[in-house]
Amino acid sequence: MAVSSKSNLSSESVSWYQDQNLQATLIFITSLVVILGIWELGARLGFFAELMPTASATLVALWGWISNPFYDYGPNDKGIGWQLVVSLRRVILGFTISSLIAIPLGVYIGLSKVLSKAIDPYVQLLKPVSPLAWLPLGLGLLKNSEATALFVIAITSLWPTLINTKFGVSNVDPNYLDVARSLGASRWRIVWKVVLPSAAPNIIAGLRISIGIAWLVIVAAEMLIGGTGIGYFVWNEWNNLSITSIITAIVVVGMVGIVLDRFFAFWQDLVSFGRKV
Amino acid sequence: MTISSETHTALPATTTPVILENVQKIFPGKQNWIDRRLKRSTLGFIALEGINLQIQSNTFVSIIGPSGCGKSTLLNIVAGLSLPTSGSVFINGEPIRGPGPDRGIVFQNYALMPWMTVSDNIRFAVETVHPRMPLSNQRKLVQRYINLVGLDGAERKHPHELSGGMKQRVGLARALVIDPQILLMDEPFGALDALTRSYLQDEIQRIWQEELKTVIMITHSIEEALLLSDQIVMMSRGPAARIVSILDVPFPRPRHRDELDQYPHYHSLKAEMEHHLVQEARAVEESRI
């Protein structure tokens, strides 16, 4: 008996209002409009503090900053594009330093249970230290704001990479190790060809978390150290009580954070080969 | 027909590549003073007790027994991945010192490296065992075995793109490509559907006929054991599992699945195995309650 079907399966298409992506986008836009509307009304009617600007003023300021991002009127007044570049440069440098320390160290202690237990107290002690606490220490040791910023980024962002690397290395599927051992592979070969590739998704997951932290820290560090960068920009604008600029900075910082995260997510997917980390 | 574990007459006496003598395996419990203080100490678990086994070369041996009776442990000991607590294991007269390329292993859950392609996975074995072999030769060898297991066309695929059956064929190729003297298979077809399983059993038979090796295979399936093996080792339940008996399977080769029941002794062998397994399984369940 033939079964009649309501729709031709091979060319079944979802009507436009059922498309989930479209639905999500519509909800997002609507909610954004509502929030901006409440903000605008609230600011105009005085629900918020005096200093809080209206949504419209903020959007205008945001556009102003973004549409001319690379102007340069001297060291203390540059466009937001330059500030971002400066901050990104610091983040990338500090992050690279932290990764170069964290990954080899993580592999090393992941491979040795004894070492892992020995190092653990340091990790647990230093991991939760706030970047703001490292700042004066760094300045005292290094005597240079730029180096201090890099130091603070490095030391706060190395923990997730270290911990995730260690985890990835010490939790390699024992089957892989059995395969390699049964073939008589040397320790070095096992580490290089089995352990590291197996731990790669974990390592990159760690890097992904670390870059997020590094980006967070740089803004805070620059607010306290000054000079240039998006953190300095925020502080400078706060000096002028210009909240529109600060909100601009928040938006811009957030967007860059998303890009950084997506970058590492891409690599994580690439090395997972179907595994879920 | 049951034959004692001491003597065989079914096959010509040749070298005995695998000998286990009085092998015992105990997994230690948590006995240190901290655990004792915290009252969470566990006693050691005796997995295997008094295992005596001799396996002739080029014999296909199946090991069958209830779940958790230490079959995998036994296989690991022969593979060299695990050391016996007491007793000795000899391969070709030499005591085992650890794993080696003379024994190839096929794992139950394939154990393929996900980041390597099919040919890379197989080549990994070649390269590990023959590091000085030129790359082109390695590649040629790999291709031969890919063809052998019927996977040509899938060389560049990654494991996550393969079906279970394909993955196990890769595992098989990888185990065979190093030309091991002994092939160890731990429930190789356990995770596969019936059709794939049948297909692979036939492949195993074919391959084994082409390249004679000593094979030790763990299985849960009575039919599979009867189809493929020359001898069936039946183990008791754990703990302290031991070999209950070794059955000879005198059927001629090649064996066909649908004709299996026509071979003499098929039914008695099958009945004996079933009886044994059911008895052991029931005892295991009762001990758990």
Next chain:
Amino acid sequence: MVVLSPNLSSGISPQINNFQFQLNCPCGGDHLPQDHWSCMEDMPQTPAELIDDLVKMGLYTSESVDHARQLAQAELLDSLFLDNVAGSDPLKRQLCQELIQEAGGLDAALAAAFGPQATEFLGTTMQRGTFSRKQFLKQISVAAGLLAFGISTQATETAHGQGKPGGPLEKTKLRIGFIPITCATPILMSKPLGFYQKYGLDVELVKMPSWAAIRDSAIAGELDAYHMLSPMPISISLGLGSTTFPIRLASIENINGQAITVANKHKGKVKGPADFKGFRIGVPFPYSMHNLLIRYYLATGGLNPDKDVRITPVPPPDSVAKLSIGELDAMLMPDPFNQRAVFEKAGFIHMLSKELWTGHPCCAFAASKKWIDAHPNTFRAVNKAIIDGCGFSRNLVNRPRIAKAIAPRQFLNQPEAVVTAVLTGQFEDGLGNTRKDTNRIDFDPYPWQSFAYWISSQMVRWNFLPSQRARYQEIADQIFLTDAARALAKEVKQTPPNQDLRVEKLKFDTFDPKNATAYIKAQKTKYGV
């Protein structure tokens, strides 16, 4: 008697007739008065060079030189003794004499050293028409004294951070840290208005985020020089609230320039210091005039600043925000944040700091001793540039222009109207009044040592500094580079005082620096704290 004709650079051979000149320019040459300046610019840098040139050009005959020498010798010796501030080094005197001998034209030597001043001197001298010998000698002796002083300045290079006038700069690219408040006006305006350039410096102004950052940066030796609160060189040199690190105060940035601002919710309720009881009060930094002055003020109302109110360091923009939302009741902050608070309708100006002590120091230009010792000439140049800028800022006429120059984002980053209100002293006070007080902020670079004495005494009073460490004279003498500032101020045509100390008149009492201990005692007796 030879008087130099300023027409050297044009190469025209001048008429050297004693006392007879054509009168186009007051000096008598046939050129315009402005040419003196451009001419002076081309002068050789050292007197010796200039003299050589002049002799080579044949403008001085040997008779003239002899003549001058005779005249000068007798009178000059006396003057030199009198005016040689630096000491009675025979070598210096000999140098001086030889120079004068060689020159015969001491004014020419002075022109090289002192630039435009000399031409004026020249002009006045010649305007008289006929010289009176005595007058000339008197002027020469003054000039010689100055020259001798200049020579001794050369000899004692780094005694008080005084480099060679005209000596080579150790570095011309400088980085100066500042906090974006109007107190930093001389430091800031010197860049857009060209004062640094004038003295051969290329300065990068680095905006620092907080006083703590300035302190840490100074101790770390990161930048060349800093804008600091005037108590900071003292506190850092004595190791109060930081490691001990010698800092020197080169000149005062501004006097007055602060205010007590009170939150709008207390409008009408605050009449005097006693009304501040229970308030949360913001100050920028513990070692600041702000902190010392608010304490001074509160004590006169019978309040104990450590017990009856809560004084906390707050960053200036935060202070305006906190005032606005009611988390701070009052603040004594640097401008323009007081005016900004009024602008943002967060508070009103209760009292200008100048009402507490007219002419009190606020912020300073400072550098570490280490840096000064390593860069004496550069230090001299930059200090001079800032002192010069300070003088320019003092002039009320210039203030609107300065406000416009320093309001933008790279400097103060404040609305120009706010900055102008502060600098010109025409402002709204938040109580509905428009006030005019041109000395709301003022600029006088002279670092009175009595400032140091007062600051130290108050730090003892409030137990920031243990009294046994309060060696007032030593502190003031070492840390405040008063002599250098005085010399430089004179070089830029200001008229700094000659004394180091003076009696300071505050609103509620009078401070005699020589009796600092008694002063503190009197305060404690009178007010209980």
